Amino acid sequence: MIQHPLPPFSHSSALKKALRLLQANKRLYIPTCLILLTQLILVGGTRLYPHLNPSGMSAESLSMLVACAGLVASLISNYFSLVLILQVLRLTERAQEEGHEQANPYKVALRKFIPLLLLSLMLLLGIGMGIVLFIIPGIYLLLRLMFAQYTFLEQGGIVRSFKESWRLTEGHFYTQVVVLLVAFGLILLGAITFGLGLIFIQPLVTLYLVTYYRYLQGTAIEQIDEPIA
Template identity: 30%
Template structure:
């Protein structure tokens, strides 16, 4: 049985980040810009004569922009997951172009929807089952990209490889949340360090449990 260590994940992530910080920061910044592009065309609230904010009316255009924004955000998540795996495996060879990986888009989208539904149902039932499901399905997107698994297959395999490790994964999750809170406190600029480190630490946890 593989042993998952929160300290090992964080150390590996930090050591890898230090080797090529600008490629990681650049990939994150480009992803943020792409994810925000659809919102440029979204209808915005207006301010009335009395100073009250008038919400943007519901319109066909607004619905289209929302759908495009959803698909773009899924594509960005797919790209960042792909990038983090390749950066983990060979930080010297990873390129910005590794963000582009449209092949598994529909499988990735399907897996995302099913995972969100499963976790949401777990939280509706009780908070603890929701947390357990979130930890057990943590590696679904990685399996879709790394092994070409379908949504159901990825969910089953993620649940299998995380068996006996959910507590360690939860501790890792808490550590990464804390790291990103510190990044946000550091004038937000710190997020350009904490987020790539988070991505690499999660990828390392995945590789550790599936190697």
């Protein structure tokens, strides 16, 4: 464990660690591929169905159908994103007992999906209001509460998750600005390759963010993938 106060966070070391963990855990590509597949089906169906329109739907009905399909695809994508986060959190967790059988992340994600939707909506509402007001408050809230989802998955409780994220991020504002810029830059890089690059980029970014989260909890980067004694 890192002694407090925490030493400076090394973004390059965190990215290297994330890359090594991804290379050693190819299963992390599975939920990412499922996310991309869901989005491709939605995009393809949205473009093809209006031309086929076998049932002769009106423009209003067709628009409603497309909107519903988009909502369903968004929920499915969020579910698989949650599975990916759960896998990475478990991969980087060193406090668990050796040999302890863990629940299937797909089942856990399904069980916690609705509460996490509520948590995400609360976050979006708070951050959105902050951005509408003066922009800076919204960004500040985003930085302070960016790990509420992680803490909820590990500790449970929406209010507790907000408090824990707020506690962990105290005094790390500028470091987190860089963390978000790095993550955004990587996602943008994956997006410009027609989205295919996200198959690699999304798990890499998740590993990078969770590595920083573990750092805030007091785990040194080099200790993250050490076997449990």
